[in-house]
Amino acid sequence: MSIPHTPEAFNTFGATYLPGHLGIQILEVSPGKLAAEMPVAPHLLAPNGYLHAGSVVTLADTCAGYGCISNLPEGAQNFTTIELKSNHLGTAREGTIACVATAVHLGRTTQIWDATVTDKASGKTIALFRCTQMILYPKA
Template sequence: MTLKHTPESFNEFGKSFLPGHLGIRITEVAEGRVSAELPVEPHLLAPNGYLHAGSVVTLADTAAGYACIANLPEGAQSFTTIELKSNHLGTARQGTIAVVATAVHLGRTTQVWDAIVTDKASSKTIALFRCTQMILYPK
């Protein structure tokens, strides 16, 4: 499989949308894997001063979604998320959080991706994430 996407192409692709607005930066694109990071900024925190769960889920979902795009089967046009789940085990108030999304199942009609979000400096796990993507084909 030859991947046609790069970190730079995905960063450009998402810059005008939620990933770019939040500051998500794709750092690696490989077969069955995408890595990304997000600097923890005040606008990503909940009112209690800790990282908002939605910020963590958006980072994980972006990495898994871009990984799905990079690994679409022959003839597929796109995808849509049909299920996602996250378990939050920690948080951050500063620094950078990182994610690695890896393929669990790369089928013709669905893909399943796991993502682990960590504090980049300490490698402490912040969240475990899993999503299922439905693969879309042209009519």
């Protein structure tokens, strides 16, 4: 996948897709790490008034996925997520949530990424996330 590995390029890449619609902004892209944030808005809340778990997972999954793209091995074409897991430890009703994803394993056929989602103002952990991605290569 040929996308420059900069926050601006990833923000443009996702602008018309789910990350853009949810307001996710990529802040940092570096080897084995990606950071982003998302403002808490009414459309990201569950009917009970708290942040919807799906909104949190989308932020974490976007960070891990973009991290994978920026760390694809030579000759790889793309990736697909084969497993994800999240543990939700808190929530937010306003403000901004932040996420930092870090590579745990950057293999030739799989990558594993951990992501921590926090309340930006308080630093309180909202969720811990792990996903495994399968690296895709062009057909020979």
